[in-house]
Amino acid sequence: MGEVWTLAEFRHGELSSVSYELLNRGKNLSQKLDTALASVILGYDIKKEDIDELIARGADKVYVVDDKNLENFLVESYANVLIALLDEYKPDIFIAAATTTGRTLMPYVAVRKKTGLTADCTVLDIEEGTGNLLQTRPAIGGNILATIKTPNTRPQMATVRPHSMKPAMPDKNRNGEVIYKKYDESLFKTRSKYLRFIKDESQQVTVQDAKVIVAGGKGVGKEENFAIIDELAELLGGAVGASRDVVDRGWKTYPHQIGLSGKTVSPALYIAAGISGAVQHIAGMQTSENIIAINKDSDAQIFHLANLGIVGDLNEVLPLLIERIKEYKAKEASANV
Amino acid sequence: MSEAKGMIINMKIVVPIKQVPETSNVKMNPETGTMVREGVESIINPLDLYAIETAIRLKEKFGGQVIVISMGPDKALEAIKEAIAMGCDDGILLSDRKFAGSDTWATSYVIANGIKQIGDFDLVICGERATDGDTAQVGPGIASFLDLPLSTFTSEILSLNDGKIKVRRLVEGGYEEIELELPAALTVVKEISDPRLPTLRGKLKAKKMEIPVWGPQNINADEENLGLKGSPTRVVKIFTPKVTREGEKIIVKDEKTLNEAVDKIMDYLIKKEFI
Amino acid sequence: MYNKVTPEIVDELIEIVGNKNVIYNNFDAMEAYSHDEVAEKSYAHMPDVVVKPSSAEEISKIMKLANKYKIPVTPRGAGSGLSGGAVPVEGGIVLSVEKMNKILEIDKDNLMVVVEPGVVTNEINNVIKDDGLFYAGYPMSVETCYVGGNVAENAGGGRAVKYGVTGRYIYGLEVVTPTGEILHLGGKRMKDVTGYDLIHLMVGSEGTLGIFTKIYIKLMPLPQSKVDLLILFKDIDTAIKIVPKIMTFGRIIPTSIEFMDDLSFKTSCKYLNEKIPFEEAGAMLLIELDGNSKAELEEQYEVIGNLCMENGAIEVYIADNATTSERIWKIRRNIAEAWKQYSPDQSLEDVVVPISEIPKFMEKVRKISEKYDVPIPCYGHAGDGNIHATPVKNPKFTMEEWLDILHHKLLPELYKEVINLGGTISGEHGIGHKRREFMSMALEPAQIEVMKAIKRALDPNYILNPGKVI
Structure with a gap:
């Protein structure tokens, strides 16, 4: 053998x-x-x-x-x-x-x-x-x-x-x-030559490597609003994901795209914000261990997959969540001193 | 790209494409968590469109021709004609009963032999992967059979001259730049281009065109390498995973429920040790 | 003039429809019944009570009760209307048909379905598509709207060029009149001139003349293929001149001919990050063809495409599969959403002009737009002259300034130009109460008098959907 x-x-x-x-x-x-x-x-x-x-x-x-x-x-x-x-x-x-x-x-x-x-x-x-x-x-x-x-x-x-x-x-x-x-x-002997590596700062943590992914969809509304997704991802030490719509609109680059025509991921935690859960998107993230979904539409497909679903506006929920996580971390930090 | 204008190289570019089931309008069966696939139409693998667009742009810039090649049933002619309507020049269909049941090894073999038959090419450009099989193995497989230098996950073509192509490829955490001697093979990602739509002129051209259909004898294929017989892998079984999980759902209506919802998320994150 | 709904009246309503089908004293639950899809809050009004009957008999009893106590009744479908038609402007009872959502009969031999009013329009097509049939009425909101509402508004939509509007497929109605009589009009007969055509008096009556409880719908053979053309023109004039030629030269009736002006598609394309060369274009047409074979459609799109190229089109794109179709329809469908990024306050208008007058109409719109410094993207159904000119609030105005400009200057001026061109103020959304004050601009006094006489004859106490249409 x-x-x-x-x-x-x-x-x-x-x-x-x-x-x-x-x-x-x-x-x-x-x-x-x-x-x-x-x-x-x-x-x-x-x-x-x-x-x-x-x-x-x-x-x-x-x-x-x-x-x-x-x-x-x-x-x-x-x-x-x-x-x-x-x-x-x-x-x-x-x-x-x-x-x-x-x-x-x-x-x-x-x-x-x-x-x-x-x-x-x-x-x-x-x-x-x-x-x-x-x-x-x-x-x-x-x-x-x-x-x-x-x-x-x-x-x-x-x-x-x-x-x-x-x-x-x-x-x-x-x-x-x-x-x-x-x-x-x-x-x-090769007919190819390596020239250089260029680090992509927006991919500090890549979606395939991340334990936590915070992903935004069309429901984020506009490019500027993605700042809260970025912030939450950073706070959780995770990567930023995006639906196809978002990448097509140019709000995020292709390395962030999750789904059938993007990356397939299985992180420990996937937070889907403003993502309705089209078949193609689900295909890329359904094996995630824990899924939290936030969406305005209570009928959104993503809720079928979520361990915890919040029917609401992500632009209200996430800023408050970020605030609460910061408070929690500050408290933990002072408790450990 | 950074070359002087008007440089004509007369590239011969081959683009292998695959016809796949269309899935964007497909619904999920909420009970089984699987796609409802009845009456689904066939389209060009969406990720191949970027390869087609890349090839057409190279042709527009440097002169030459783009040939699409596909292995599949007669129906795959539609995909080839659609690629021609977008601006490709020629197409070849590899179709024969003996090709049926090929795994990625045998598929790469057939397509590589088809490309050898076309001959005299400068570049082979493939999509990153097909959205149905999702293996991403056929592009590198073709390159290997043809013994070509290869850049996978190519996101940009930086330059093309002196028989060399300089490209950028998407890798974990960033990009790599490499240079390949021609002839070479690329697999490309979505970032590389925005595919054009087929035009009326393109459609009319494609309609008139006779697409040759090649079988094993046309591509000097060894029958031992075709179909199931030529495939090293075997499917043991296929089954459906159960993915639906009905979790808790909280509806935010006002300040109070908003706070409750955020509390729930916090509890979840703390309990599972994400913070 | 009307009486308030008292707890005693509510008890009587409960006796008719049962406790669980009445919503009373519950602001949260009733709020959803206070508005339709018209965005402006000023058009909303809370009901006193919501009832959800399940049969014609129950509705008849409710109407008799309402007559007895002089309580207004506002019928309601899915609430996807765009004229405030389902808003209880005088309070009183909202009568929702949401419980009446059964497909009663599929009669393949007579190519008919009989449905209750609360059936979602698309649901009809889902259940009959395997039989090779379809219902050709096609409001754009098929996935949410109810067929009852479609009949009440005589809904139009994107396929009217070839298939006409809802009324064409309605062959019979069971109707409860404002006084509570149950009428059985028409049925499965293809021809029927026995007496006045009361069916088509009811169709498009916007819930002011009767409440439908059963609807007989004619079905058509389901086309097996479709193709879309996206055509870029340098200007609106060139684009619109093509429209009649498609039918006269081409001898083809497309399913739909959608029009987008540059303000519409440029905003949408930028929003979608679409990379077709749209900056070069001044107008776009989106033409859909349906038929039974790809070959037949190929011939047709060649004729239309060539016609366009010979008559000044910049480019003709052909979409004959789901990927490309979706890509070009996205441009049309995302106009409203793209403009929402600029300003969420918009007034979706629904004017109609003779097709040949569209370019002149567009000139007038441009002038009005400049005069008030309000962007007015225009898009819609070029094949029937129905243009959704949509004034969008310029963020520099306060809400008060905007509403003042819109209602007292911009809309009256826009409507006047439309009527001067031989057009009218609503093609498919209806008058409701959003456009009621403008009715006298569009119709002659004698016409309005006839309508009022009909209303009086059917609804002597004026309790069914008051404050609408006339």
Whole structure:
């Protein structure tokens, strides 16, 4: 039986926390299959602490390719390296996060390996008897769930939706094997060149990464009113989401769009303000753990999904809520002094 | 874009598109939480419209031609003709019983082989993903089969010259700028453009046009790689999630109920430890 | 002149309709029955009591009671009207038909449905669409309005070019008269000239001559396809000149021909962030065609589109699927909402002029708009000359200044110009009490006298919907 592999994401010199979520998912699979759980980390100037952290979070092995050519993600070089690794070690399962990197690299690799890849899975399990990976993913905007397997080819590949599982607590006493790999310059040859990264200040917290999302819809009324959505999001340490109408009108940029033609998210808390809950929007957020909806129209579809629904004007409710949260925080802070 | 005006490069751009069920007027069944899909019409995947628009703008600026290609039943001709009515020059339909049941691997294979057959292209531009399957795997899959440099989630084309294209792509927390040698493949996001509407002239042109329909023999496809037989994945089962949750609902009528509503939200946030 | 509703009278009403169907002494619950969709608060008035009967017999008893005590009765549908027709201006009883919401019969052999007045208009189409049928009456508010209100107002809407207005499909009515008689007019007969046409006296009577309890509606075969054209013109004149040509040259009757002036679509397009080159245009037409096959519609839109291009159109966009249709109709539907961002106080007018006079009318509107410094976006149904000129309060005016300008200067002047052009003051929203004071501008004295005589004959105590129309 081959190993279970996860892709550790190393960007701008930092290991992304989604890498630990993948390990926690992979642990369950490797235990059922009684095989080793390994992480693959590609990049440049990878710190020892990061490798140790992967082991602490559950990796039995870590495959490390540290090369100047891998400093930034370019699909051609990353794919070449991965394929070389897969060819050499022949893991049984290989999972990555459904991030921009995972969603680019995995299909590029799966095609070359002529193997199956299932996108954006929310549940992974092992089929009794065959040991096949059962991959469950939402389709048609989350309106159906499909369970998919790759019976005849290896590795079985999947991308997993970020935040669909919590990382395990680190265990500093765990031991793991670290395998450093070096490759010939020719493997890194690409026809693409990385130029630069531009930080988007409005995306301090991105909707896919956020634990809390405060999203505004047409009911916000106008662009200026979005300030209260922004403020509430900041106060809750969350990201700002928007319905398609809002993005179409130019009140918020596309990275904020939630729904069928935007992002699919599953935060711990989703506050929908002035969002009626069109099918397309619901498709993008219905798996959120807690949903609070505020809408003037008591018949709005969004109330069918909400754990708590407020029928009222968001421009009255939210400013008062913001005030109350600030008071509460001030009180907590002084109590802790 | 930042090039000198009047530079003619004569781009040959291929845009793979997909026909999907139209969902904007679909209602939810409140009991099951699923879409009511009866009598739903078919449209071009909404996210492909941005790819079509991007290709047409490049053609308008640099000269050349835009060819749309789609794999699907005969009905998908409608989608191809709509793209032509928007301003694309040619279309090809990949249609055969043997293509049916293809997963993303086999679909990428068929479309990539179709594009090889067109030949001599500079760019392949895809939508970010299709709104029905939602995998976003076919665009990168095509690039991989064609062995092309690839930029996914492309939000802006910065420049195009000397056989290179410079683009900006949307990633977590910001944007990346990369440069690709042509021929190259892009998948694009909504930010890149505002799709135009089909015009009467476009419709008339599309109506007259004969769209070639290609089967496996036209694209030198290995039959082992087609349809279910060529698909590494299998669907084990399909089921409907239960999503409706009837929570508490509070109606704000006046100052008093407004305060009560805000109290409720506060209680909820505190209880669940969000503040 | 009228008596107040006493607790004793309320007890008698409870005896007729039951306790749960009477709202009395409950300000919150009655507030919803004090206004319709006319935005201005000055047009609202609280009722003394609200009753919700379930049958013609109950309504008959209520009317007899009201006659006995001289209490005004105001009938009410969904309250989606735009002329204040359902507002109890004299207080008294509001008679809501909301409980009478059953589709009584679907008669496929005779292509008829029989419904109660409280059925939501769209509901009729939902239940018959699988039988390949539809009801062609189409007020823009189909998802909320009641068919009873549609009949009372003889509602028009966006499809009148091809399908006419509500009255065309009404073949029979059960009506309770103001004195409490129950009349059975017409039925499922296609032809009927036996006596005066009382059905069409009742249709459009704005709830002043009778209360409908059963409505016989003619159905049509449901068209299988539709196509929309959005056409950009450099100016209004060029746009309007096309309208008759579509029918004379093109020999095509579109389902609807909607018109938008630059003030309307520019505001809407900017609000929607729509990127079609609208800045170049001075007017837009939105034409909808329906039919049974895509091929038939293709031929038709080619004829119309070419006609437009040959006659000075800047561009013709074709929408033959839900994505593109929705995109172009959004421009038309969001005009009012887009203008609300500028100012929420608007007076949605409903004038009609002969189609050929639309450009002249628009010139007059521009002059009035400049004179009073009030923006007046104009949009509506070009195919029947029904233009929703909408004066919007300039934020520089106080509310008092605005109402004074609107009621005493701007509207009288606008209506005068309309009448001079051979038009009239309401095409589909009705007179209600919003436009009642202007009736004498639009009609000759003898006409009004005939109407008053009819009203007197049917309602000697003047208790049914007083203060409306005449």
